[in-house]
Amino acid sequence: NFLGAIQDALTGFPVTAGARILEAFLATAGIVAGVSGGLKIASVLGVELGRLNPGAYSVADTPVMVAGGAVAAAAYSYASYAPQRSLVPIAAVAAVSVGVYAAVYHRGFGIAWASALAALLIGLVGYPVASRTRIPTLVVVAASITPFLPGLSIYRGLTLLATDSSK
Secondary structure, eight states: HHHHHHHHHHHOOOHHHHHHHHHHHHHHHHHHHHHHHHHHHHHHHHHOOOOTTTOOOOOOOOOOOHHHHHHHHHHHHHHHOGGGGGHHHHHHHHHHHHHHHHHHHHHHEEEEEHHHHHHHHHHHHHHHHHHHSSHHHHHHHHHHGGSSHHHHHHHHHHHHHHTTTTT
């Protein structure tokens, strides 16, 4: 929704942009409240959940990353009501792009170059895959980029906002 709000603002729809940005902030507040409430309930019940290290980042083994990327992209496209005939091609595009990311990252080029090359690959193969599966190119690109979204970092940040991080 946040990106949709930016797009609406840039294309001359300020009221729609304002509504979308408000919706994004309300959804984020709901997530923070949910995480905070869940952590508080666990604390009251005496359940130990462990501590989060907000700066921790690691790259898994390449086969695990490739399989996880394929599953994440296919699941996102399924949840977004993409036609079932497109799930396997989207998963394949995501798997190859995650494989490229892992190969470039492990060669020492860093996260930025690895991400850039993976995104370039998604952009280059998005149109041919979309035309063969008869779906919009945006569906392939949006679903294939899903494995690169920083979900764990956002979750860690929201959790730290919802808890007393001074402990």
